[in-house]
Amino acid sequence: MTIIILIAVIGGMLSGYFIVPENIANNMEIVSTIALNLLILSVGIDVGSNKETIKDLKKAxxxxxxxxxxxxxxxxLGGAITSFLYDLxxxxxxxxxxxxGWYSLSGVMLTNLDSAHIGTIAFLTNIFRELIAVMLIPIIAAKLNHYTAIAPAGATSMDTTLPLISEVTSPDxxxxxxxxxxVLSSLVPIFISFFYTF
Known part of the structure; x- marks a missing residue:
């Protein structure tokens, strides 16, 4: 999955620079908005279709x-420190x-709310978060504890990093x-919008 993401990003950058005409590239916001809405809809369907979620939440x-x-x-805290260090x-x-860690949603949302520059930073930041999580989760689970191993994954702990967490921890x-x-995936669009309307 990570290799496919990197190929898609590099392919998109090369296409935007060498192939796609400027008038089409300038209207990509429409495509991004449609894709964003479909992505949010699919997450809602995925969460709503899992009937055991509420039962598991009550049990915990x-x-x-x-x-x-x-x-x-x-x-x-990390975002505030980074914005200070990089004068953002x-x-x-x-x-x-x-x-x-939800790179696709945060990248598109921040491109629409702010600029392609901030959207790209968000996209890459959250991709790197997922890559770092994949490397750290087994180490944290072995050296610290299983609960702490969830932290690096962030919102991806329900999908892309869930199999890894399952492998190195326990069913609970x-x-x-x-x-x-x-919880985190549900809050991503809320928090991103909140900070830009605050």
Whole structure:
């Protein structure tokens, strides 16, 4: 999956530079908006179709929310520090951090809300987050604890990194990982929009 993503990004950049006419490239926002809405719809369908999600959430209790809450705080702190270090507006830093690893949504949303520059930063930041998570999850699960292994994954803990988390932890942690991903994925569009309207 990661190789396909990198090929698509490089292919898109080369196409935009060498092949696609400027008048078409300037109207890509329409295609991005349609794709974004379809992506959000598909996530909603995916979450709604899993009938066991609510039951699993009740079983885990309210303490389950400590994991996504901690990930949110850590991400926002990192976004604020990064915006200061790189002289970005604080709303940009916090919005980029609000991607929680969901590169496709955050990249498109921030391109529409801000600019292609910020959208690209968000896209790459969240891709790197997922790549780093894939490398760190087995180490964290072995050296620290299984709950902590969910943190690097962020929103991807319900999909792309879930098989890895499942492999190196336990079935109970897998359920918590999925629920963490549901919570964070639901909050990504809310937080990104919030920081740009605040």
């Amino acid at each position: 209790g309210p303490k389950i929310l400590l994991i996504p809450f901690s990930i949110i705080l850590g991400s926002f 507006p604080i709303k940009s830093g916090l919005s980029i951090a609000s991607g929680f 942690i897998t359920v918590i990982s999925f629920l963490n991903g549901v």
